[in-house]
Amino acid sequence: MELNPMQVALNTVRTLRLELMQLIIEIGEGVKDDGSQTESKDNRYMYSMNEMVGKLGLHMRDLEQVVGSLSSPPGAMLLYNTSFLTQESTSDRQALYTPLVSSHKWLDKVHKFSSNAVQILSQNSLKKSYYNSSSNKKKRQQSSLHNISPQAVDVLLTNIDRMFPEMSITITRPCASNVVLLVGLSRVLQAIISFKGVMIEWVIVKGFNEPINPNSLQQELWQESRYYVFRKITDHANAAMLHFSSPTLPDLSVRSFMTWLNSYLILFNSVCKSCGNRLLNAYPPTWRDLRSLDTYHYECKP
Amino acid sequence: MGVTIIQQFPMKENRTGAQIIEFLTKRVNALGAKQCGTFLVDCETYASIPQLGAQRTLHVFHNSEQPASVFAILDNGTGKTVPVVADALFDLLLLKMSSVYTSKKSKVEIRGPRFELNDFVIKIGAININHNVKGIIVEAEYRPCVVFGLCWDMLREFLQGFLGSCVSNIPPHYFQNRMNDIFQPLDTIQQYLDHITIYRKATGILQQYNTNTT
Numbered sequence: 178m179e180l181n182p183m184q185v186a187l188n189t190v191r192t193l194r195l196e197l198m199q200l201i202i203e204i205g206e207g208v209k210d211d212g213s214q215t216e217s218k219d220n221r222y223m224y225s226m227n228e229m230v231g232k233l234g235l236h237m238r239d240l241e242q243v244v245g246s247l248s249s250p251p252g253a254m255l256l257y258n259t260s261f262l263t264q265e266s267t268s269d270r271q272a273l274y275t276p277l278v279s280s281h282k283w284l285d286k287v288h289k290f291s292s293n294a295v296q297i298l299s300q301n302s303l304k305k306s307y308y309n310s311s312s313n314k315k316k317r318q319q320s321s322l323h324n325i326s327p328q329a330v331d332v333l334l335t336n337i338d339r340m341f342p343e344m345s346i347t348i349t350r351p352c353a354s355n356v357v358l359l360v361g362l363s364r365v366l367q368a369i370i371s372f373k374g375v376m377i378e379w380v381i382v383k384g385f386n387e388p389i390n391p392n393s394l395q396q397e398l399w400q401e402s403r404y405y406v407f408r409k410i411t412d413h414a415n416a417a418m419l420h421f422s423s424p425t426l427p428d429l430s431v432r433s434f435m436t437w438l439n440s441y442l443i444l445f446n447s448v449c450k451s452c453g454n455r456l457l458n459a460y461p462p463t464w465r466d467l468r469s470l471d472t473y474h475y476e477c478k479p
Numbered sequence: 480m481g482v483t484i485i486q487q488f489p490m491k492e493n494r495t496g497a498q499i500i501e502f503l504t505k506r507v508n509a510l511g512a513k514q515c516g517t518f519l520v521d522c523e524t525y526a527s528i529p530q531l532g533a534q535r536t537l538h539v540f541h542n543s544e545q546p547a548s549v550f551a552i553l554d555n556g557t558g559k560t561v562p563v564v565a566d567a568l569f570d571l572l573l574l575k576m577s578s579v580y581t582s583k584k585s586k587v588e589i590r591g592p593r594f595e596l597n598d599f600v601i602k603i604g605a606i607n608i609n610h611n612v613k614g615i616i617v618e619a620e621y622r623p624c625v626v627f628g629l630c631w632d633m634l635r636e637f638l639q640g641f642l643g644s645c646v647s648n649i650p651p652h653y654f655q656n657r658m659n660d661i662f663q664p665l666d667t668i669q670q671y672l673d674h675i676t677i678y679r680k681a682t683g684i685l686q687q688y689n690t691n692t693t
């Protein structure tokens with residue numbers, strides 16, 4: 178059976194250690210008297226020592242040979258989030274790395290299967306909901322969704338920040354490498370967006386004059402707005418986030434969501450496209466058409 | 480706090496202030512608003528003694544929406560005003576200054592029911608000058624918004640919804656240079672002062688007082 182050089186090298190090291198241990202045991206026991214008279218026991222002892230040392234030398238040369246054929250590992254491996262496992266102090270969780278790696282392998286497989294499935298299903302013309310028009314464009318595959326470098330996420334978010342002059346974006350990482358984003362939209366609203374990698378997980382929208390502690394955004398995520406209008410927009414935002422979510426084009430989904438959020442710049446001074454009024458049941462038009470970003474009251478949406 | 484706008488509602492000849500408030504209460508109830516207590520804004524006006532030179536007028540306000548604050552607006556007679564927001568101790572300070580600033584004995588009170596409708600707060604009050612009802616004032620606040628210019632059109636539509644055509648399509652004069660500023664509690668008080676000044680002029684109290692002192 179053909180073994181890879183690493184395996185051979187490890188086996189050789191094992192053999193070497195075994196033989197060295199035998200030699201040391203032999204030396205420790207010293208010259209033995211086994212009763213036979215044919216040869217001098219000293220000679221016999223010397224002979225077996227010689228043999229053992231010779232074997233050791235032989236295997237040492239083997240090891241040098243096989244190590245020479247090994248290629249050096251390609252730089253440091255990036256572990257991202259998994260590197261935080263080393264900080265785990267309870268002993269029963271320290272073995273988590275191996276199952277984690279295998280679950281990542283499975284996730285990658287699922288991802289590959291599902292993107293194939295999307296490709297096949299998209300040929301079917303039966304469409305029940307909106308479709309991102311760009312899904313027909315050439316697909317740029319993201320190798321893995323769950324292990325994206327923080328730098329890549331930063332680049333994506335700062336690009337978005339540059340796209341919208343009225344929007345200010347603050348990137349925080351209160352917990353490991355996952356981003357919690359604080360978005361300020363002119364003097365209209367603030368939003369806290371929690372990410373997992375490049376996927377948006379949760380959104381909360383609050384008023385411009387509601388106090389948000391930027392140092393504990395994680396706690397702020399659970400505190401809903403004190404205003405009816407922003408609680409309603411929070412609901413719409415989570416629905417829009419799910420609508421734009423796309424496992425095959427995650428950065429596009431983030432960009433679409435932010436474009437949608439930017440349309441709330443005119444929350445307080447827009448007219449409902451359907452009924453022509455500004456107010457309905459004491460609410461401004463809180464709903465946005467997901468493609469055209471036209472403004473509607475929730476009750477008036479097409 | 481959000482953006483607040485104050486609007487006069489015309490008095491009808493054959494109706495009392497209480498009847499108009501009841502009439503408007505029915506209208507806002509029909510919109511779905513719930514009554515949440517009452518409100519009170521009071522204003523007392525002081526004048527500096529003649530020995531100090533040009534007469535200065537000091538208006539001191541309390542607003543039940545900001546119960547811990549006292550608002551003071553000093554008018555030095557040349558059209559320039561100095562606003563001050565202080566805590567309740569300011570009232571005691573005024574007692575100490577009674578030898579310099581004398582009360583004009585014309586206390587103005589605006590009181591009435593306070594309603595909430597989602598993010599809107601509506602207050603319907605009768606303006607009492609020396610315990611006589613002089614008119615009806617309606618205050619509407621939209622709490623989620625902080626810039627007048629952003630929500631003026633919406634507030635106008637809201638007010639026109641239950642007050643009708645007495646609401647002008649032109650923003651109040653007070654906001655003309657403040658369209659894009661962040662709204663402060665003092666902006667509400669300044670609007671009250673503008674309206675109180677109009678009512679006082681109409682009733683001649685101010686002129687009467689001025690002729691007595693000068």
Ligand SMILES: [Zn+2]
Pocket residue numbers: 449450451452453454457473474477
């Ligand atoms: Zn509508």
